[in-house]
Amino acid sequence: MSVRDHLIDISPLRDSRDFRAIFIARVVSLVGLGMATVALSDQVYDLTESTFQVAVAGTVMSITVLLGSLAGGVMADRMDRRGIIVFARGAAALAFAGLAVNAFQPEPRLWAILVCIAWDGLATGVSVTALMAVAPTLVRPDQLPAAGALISLTGEIGSIGAPLLGGVLLALWGPGPVYTLAAVTTMITTFLISRIRSLPPGTGDDDDDEAEEDSGSLLVAFTYAWRNKVVGGLLSLGGVTALFTMPVVLFPEMVDKQFNDSEVILGLLYTAPAIGSVLVSAGSGWLTRAARPGKVLLTAAFTGGIATIGFGVSGLLGLGLVGHLALAMVMLAVAGAAGTVYEILEYALIQHNTPDRLRGRIVSVSTTQDTAGDLIGDVEAALVAKWFSPAGAAIVNGVICALAAVVVAVAVPALREATLPAGWDDDDDEAEAEAEEGDAGTDPSADAPVPAKSPRPAPTG
Template sequence: MRARDLLLDIAPLRDSRDFRAIFIARVVSLFGLGMATVALAYQVYQMDESILDMAVVSVIMSITVMLGSLWGGWMTDRVDRRALIVSARAAATLAFAGLAVNAFLPDPSLWAVYACVAWDGLATGVSVTVLMAVAPTLVRPDQLPAAGALISLTGEIGSITAPLLGGVLLALTGPGAVFAFAAFTTAVTTVLITRVRPLPPLRDEDDEDNGSVRVAFRYAARNRVLGGLLVLGTVMAVFSMPVMLFPAVVDRQLGISGDSRKIVLGLLYTAPAVGAIAVSATSGWLNRTTRPGLLLLAAGFIGGAATIGFGLSTHVVVAFVMLAIGGAAGTVYEILEYALVQHNTPDRLRGRIVSVLTAQGTSGGIVGDGEMAAISRWFSPGGIAVLNGAVCAGAAVLVAAFIPGLRKATLLDDGTESEDEERGGPPPDAPEPGLGSVPASPRSATDP
């Protein structure tokens, strides 16, 4: 393999004007959103110095994103997708403007914060779903891994730089100015997306599903590739890297004390992004893999093994390396998952299937936090990481063994199954059996 084959493939940006417009809009929005996240946490904590209030904000955001995803998926298969994205980003602009106005008041209202966060969560859920649904219409099928890598790379860079810039602006001006900047950047993204061509859903006149989410879920469950992704995605969402336990790991397992704890904690939070950026920046080889399904399963196993390594770590350097490996493996998984989901989903069902997957990822995170809290009475923070990693690695092995459709998946065929398969299972001459029922979800896409 030549060295240049490892470089990030920017062909989707070069070849597709519409993808380029959405990509630029997303980059601009990510910086505003990342900066606002820091200001929001600071403002809520400063109001009453209550961790409970911060938890309520997090739960509101998670629930509303999930609801927005489900509604957005239903709408994505019924109306023009460009108009839906523009409406969602305009709604998010109003949410940030509301946060800014509230922050500038002499006595900001916590209930106003809750309301604006809920409104933004609904808009974000819609945006995430529509973005994933429109991608295949903006780039060629062979460019889907490259498009996923570009989205992943900008997300990781934004997750590192935007909070830093947000902290600086917060220190200089206060939360109101940060929220105002987020409203401005979101408004800019709205204008940029209006330059994209109309994107009506492709529906046949004889379609009889009437926009049913149940029909889309049944299709995904019976599809030999999507079914495997649903099963594995559920496990990965619930038993992912225990990020919320990082402070406890630093204190109780790594034995760091004093002000050094803040520095080490920052390093741990940065480590997964370092690994993710390294993979995204050298992701050209992913476009050339002939067995994306098998590689995705391998990435899931490696990510689980890295989580086990992190749980057993007693030195900062080892913990950082394990988290970086986990971030790298997770990015490979997400890029290939993104490509396989898009490739194996018919356009008329894409919005609803994506919404189910996105909602599963959000709900899985909530369940995962509850799982870690529940077993923390019996396991140390490192022990929880070991347990979660073992479950993820074991799930990858079991899915590879019992759901061969995912293991053998490629991006070379037409990706979607026939109407007969959707309504009644695989035809008599199908080489592999379909999957009966499953829960699901990709974690990758981020709203523009």
């Protein structure tokens, strides 16, 4: 396997104009959102001088994103998905504009901030869910892992670069201009998505008798997940990992007690998982060729749990400050890398094993798990840290994640043996190009997107 085979596969960007537009739109949107998040936390604290109020603002955003995700899943399976995304991103732009207007006032109001972020949370939840349901219809089935890797990479770009840029602009201009810039980037996103083709919801495969009985409710999606062992196994494991993932909420206390309250070390701990994630995303080409992606996903979940245990244990080994920091960062980077492998393959396997008519609702359930997991998981980690210590909480969470991966691997053989459509190699591309020279059909490498109807999932018992 050549070096090129290990690099991130950008064929979805090359082959599909619409996926390319969505990719660019997502990058622009995440940059604006990341900058606004920094400004929001700083402004709320400046107005209230209360960390609790900052947490309240974050909770309002998380709850409204959760509600928007559930609503967006149902809407995405009933309405034109492009229209949903355009409307939701336009609504988000209005929320940022409201934040900017309030920030420019002589006395900004906290209630206005909370109203705007609640509005933005609902809009973001709807648009993210619809966007995730759209992507598989814009690429070939064998490109799903590559599409997942590219989507994951946009998130890492946003999480690393946007907050730094937001902090610099906040120091130079204050929150008002930052919110204004976030509104502008969101409008750019809205324009880019408005240029793609219409994306009506799927109606199911021709031989899918259950499509005729689909009432469009979330209950139908849960019923499907229960029957399809691959999707059900992924959602079950995803629920556990969302609750007991790496407890970043404990970083400040760990730094205070174990690293002499160094802000620089706190920044390094927050950065380490993102470094691992970016490295995996950039070298994710091999994931598109994994013979048993289900096994790789389960291994990644287990590895993430072990790395979390290692992070907790790192402060108990008497390695000294430098040795402790080095081991902690390595474990965090491994956890971030394992999490990205899991995320990429989870995305591909769920999309491949879910009929298009159910994608919006299944994606909404998965997104809701992540959002609710962040909220409840922070509380769980804080409580365990009080009973034991921050290191003890990390060890407990890691043990639970590793055990969950083992249990699911044993209990759900369909997930363990799950596969994805084989990728196209260079010879396939050349053969297809030669065959199409005399064919009036559509060139799959042209800017026009290739319709890619995901195959019906095989019965899994």
